[in-house]
Amino acid sequence: MYRYLAGLGLLSLIVACGTPRVVTIAEPAVAEVRQLDTLVITAPPIEEDEKVYALPVYNASFTQTNDLLHTRLNLSFDWEKEQVMGKATLDLKPYFYPTDLLVLDAKGFTFKNISLGGTALKYSYDDNRQVVIKLPRTYTRDEKYTVVIDYVATPRADGGSNAITSDKGLFFINPRGEDPGKPQQIWTQGETENNSRWFPTIDKPNERCTEEIYLTVADKYVTLSNGVLVSSTKNPDGTRTDYWKMDQPHAPYLFMLTVGEFAVVNDAPWNGKPVSYYVEPAFEKDAKAIFPHTPEMLTFFSDVLGVPYPWAKFSQVVVRDYVSGAMENTTAVIFGEFMQHTERELIDELMNDKIVAHEMFHHWFGDYVTCESWANLTLNEGFANYSEYLWLEHQYGRDEADAHLLEEWDGYLTSAQEGIHPLIDYGYADKENMFDAHSYNKGGAVLHMLRKIIGDEAFFAGLQHYLELHAYSAVEVDELRMAFEDVTGQDLNWFFDQWYLQEGHPSLSLSYDYDAATQEAIVLVKQTQDGRKMSPIYQLPLPIDVYLPGQSEPTRHQVLLLEREQTFRLPASQEPALVNVDAERSILAEWSDAKSADQLAYQFIHAPLFLDRFQALATLAGMGDDQLTDLLLPGLQDPYHGIRALALENISATDATPELMDVVAGLAENDPHSEVRATALSMLASLGYPGAQALATKALQAESYAVVAAGLGALVELDPAAAQQAANQLQEETNSEIVATIGGIYATSNEVQYLPYFSQHLSHVDGYAAFDFYESFSVLLLVAEPAALLQGAQELQAIGTDMGQSPWRRLSAVRTLSQVKGALLEKGAEATATQIADMITAIKAAETNPQLQGIYQQF
Numbered sequence: 001m002y003r004y005l006a007g008l009g010l011l012s013l014i015v016a017c018g019t020p021r022v023v024t025i026a027e028p029a030v031a032e033v034r035q036l037d038t039l040v041i042t043a044p045p046i047e048e049d050e051k052v053y054a055l056p057v058y059n060a061s062f063t064q065t066n067d068l069l070h071t072r073l074n075l076s077f078d079w080e081k082e083q084v085m086g087k088a089t090l091d092l093k094p095y096f097y098p099t100d101l102l103v104l105d106a107k108g109f110t111f112k113n114i115s116l117g118g119t120a121l122k123y124s125y126d127d128n129r130q131v132v133i134k135l136p137r138t139y140t141r142d143e144k145y146t147v148v149i150d151y152v153a154t155p156r157a158d159g160g161s162n163a164i165t166s167d168k169g170l171f172f173i174n175p176r177g178e179d180p181g182k183p184q185q186i187w188t189q190g191e192t193e194n195n196s197r198w199f200p201t202i203d204k205p206n207e208r209c210t211e212e213i214y215l216t217v218a219d220k221y222v223t224l225s226n227g228v229l230v231s232s233t234k235n236p237d238g239t240r241t242d243y244w245k246m247d248q249p250h251a252p253y254l255f256m257l258t259v260g261e262f263a264v265v266n267d268a269p270w271n272g273k274p275v276s277y278y279v280e281p282a283f284e285k286d287a288k289a290i291f292p293h294t295p296e297m298l299t300f301f302s303d304v305l306g307v308p309y310p311w312a313k314f315s316q317v318v319v320r321d322y323v324s325g326a327m328e329n330t331t332a333v334i335f336g337e338f339m340q341h342t343e344r345e346l347i348d349e350l351m352n353d354k355i356v357a358h359e360m361f362h363h364w365f366g367d368y369v370t371c372e373s374w375a376n377l378t379l380n381e382g383f384a385n386y387s388e389y390l391w392l393e394h395q396y397g398r399d400e401a402d403a404h405l406l407e408e409w410d411g412y413l414t415s416a417q418e419g420i421h422p423l424i425d426y427g428y429a430d431k432e433n434m435f436d437a438h439s440y441n442k443g444g445a446v447l448h449m450l451r452k453i454i455g456d457e458a459f460f461a462g463l464q465h466y467l468e469l470h471a472y473s474a475v476e477v478d479e480l481r482m483a484f485e486d487v488t489g490q491d492l493n494w495f496f497d498q499w500y501l502q503e504g505h506p507s508l509s510l511s512y513d514y515d516a517a518t519q520e521a522i523v524l525v526k527q528t529q530d531g532r533k534m535s536p537i538y539q540l541p542l543p544i545d546v547y548l549p550g551q552s553e554p555t556r557h558q559v560l561l562l563e564r565e566q567t568f569r570l571p572a573s574q575e576p577a578l579v580n581v582d583a584e585r586s587i588l589a590e591w592s593d594a595k596s597a598d599q600l601a602y603q604f605i606h607a608p609l610f611l612d613r614f615q616a617l618a619t620l621a622g623m624g625d626d627q628l629t630d631l632l633l634p635g636l637q638d639p640y641h642g643i644r645a646l647a648l649e650n651i652s653a654t655d656a657t658p659e660l661m662d663v664v665a666g667l668a669e670n671d672p673h674s675e676v677r678a679t680a681l682s683m684l685a686s687l688g689y690p691g692a693q694a695l696a697t698k699a700l701q702a703e704s705y706a707v708v709a710a711g712l713g714a715l716v717e718l719d720p721a722a723a724q725q726a727a728n729q730l731q732e733e734t735n736s737e738i739v740a741t742i743g744g745i746y747a748t749s750n751e752v753q754y755l756p757y758f759s760q761h762l763s764h765v766d767g768y769a770a771f772d773f774y775e776s777f778s779v780l781l782l783v784a785e786p787a788a789l790l791q792g793a794q795e796l797q798a799i800g801t802d803m804g805q806s807p808w809r810r811l812s813a814v815r816t817l818s819q820v821k822g823a824l825l826e827k828g829a830e831a832t833a834t835q836i837a838d839m840i841t842a843i844k845a846a847e848t849n850p851q852l853q854g855i856y857q858q859f
């Protein structure tokens, strides 16, 4: 599962009107604490003298009474009623102890018949969620039995989470064809335990079975499911039955189906296994760019893990109105619409690479070996998260991977401010809460640390051993530890205890000295994390590089941090130019580093890693130190585009010598990375470079939309009339970045004649660009006549209340209405402001996404 909406967490910071309200109580005892993003609701504290003794919350793995061996489904669909007509044939046996009862998850079903060997069975179905079936006799673990269930399922949501916004399980999209702008589709989302809304099963991650699905659909539709398509048979009534077969066992939450009018693009088979992409027909020519490097990744991950891709095919499909980012259904990954862009829009865009890698890696970690309970979710998600690093490192180099790692750290450390829990969290309040920056970001970062500690060879050998030992089974974290112990011969309890089982992370403070008498560099490391909330002492192997002036290579020292405050004395024949702690830049920690500006400048030039150069440049920029000026030129010549862009952003007017600006102009024209070209162009315009206008005009013809948008933005500063003209010429472009830039130009014109341009693009501009575009819209609305203002506001309301619109647009709509309301109140237009307030209320009432509901509390 890829959490596309994780980005909204950042948005909540952007749109926040004030700091989050957090209510804490000194001794929570058993008081209920529910976290609603920006609000904590607490039940009244119990009496102080009332002692409560209770076992700690422990979410055990599911107790297996019966074992599901095989599932055969015959399914057809009633689009009008949004129902699934099904016949399920389930092969089972008792897991160990004899039993005469079978309990199946089946949420919202109507049963027509449940039978065994042609004889109807008695059952009860009191809670509408689980059916309890009385078997005709007691069965032992050596006896298989087959139950046949005829049913109608009516998938309905009764909840959702930040990561997966609806638990409906199976979704009909535009089922009655009422929306002409939207294709008709059916797709499923099983994780966590929602596939039991469309077929009866034991809906737990520690269950596993083989499956066959017969899907009967109108002949115009394409279907996709797990495993291989065995046959496709046309029926006399104009329907067609597709038979999908999956003969390797996997967990019920990984079952999937998709029905829709897709273009199917077949890539070359990988090791004889089909590789295919399902996209909307308009994107057929872009399919390989939408799912970039798929065959290369199958090869890379197979090679690095020593376990070839274990399944029969690999398909990827983009669906409408998806409820999360993407889902690793075995052999058939579903992605949200945000992946579906043209090849031109995807130039230099690595998001699709990362998500394809993430879902593919789950086919080893998640699908082949599966977390035995949601408490162990990081055994799925930590690995999938880390695959993004592995792929970036392999394909684009370590700098790109380390830049990604920095974002992952930031994501975890930001979320840790709101609360921490053990990575393996048996005490969770709700299994859906496990899909957070702990299971994902911290899980990936911990694997990276382990790799750096035991070495690449041991790390990948350990993963191979773990996969081979636990193939087709459910795992808990001890099994991962023991696999690495088997391979390395080391006891790794210390590492797994502190990173997987305890909560928190170290905060490390570094200071430096030199002892001339003993010729030793001195490093003082203090652990400053709150020892009441997390471990007061982390055990950390620390590589330290000592750089002496005039020597090209540093000397590396391996030390072990074992104390709250520990001093390391390292031989150094003269005072070092730099002492670089955590020289591999792998430790997940909050750092406080007392390096001087001189040391940072030295580090930028001499230390090898992206994170060395990034720390140096960003810290010097933050200090406002003059040394930064000398680093700008090497920064602009850095091999990694992220450092070049950072150097560009830090050029001030006083730094902008003609020589330096000529280098910037060279980047604007020739840098291999489009973001660098775009940033350079913007800098040239804002710093008044003489040739900027010619470069900006030329940029309008660029292939990359980022560069075109930067050219347009530069023209706004340099020649507003030319910018206006260029905007008019680009009016037909639908790329979000271009649309938002044009919106900005039209907003500054203050001319209401451009309102139709906004109306035309409101419902397709997406991502961060939606924020800017909607805000520009509000500028023109506020200078328009009242009738036009209200009409525009109604357009925003329509978007905000339409759950088929992207969360970015829904949030942009309500945020913009809120801004308009504020401006109207300032002007004293209270009656209109009240109308807008009613629209905001309507949007809040319609919203179903829990994360947006949390953010909306501020409006």
Ligand SMILES: [Zn+2]
Residues within 6 Å of the ligand: 001, 002, 358, 362, 380, 381, 384, 385
């Ligand atoms: Zn995932």
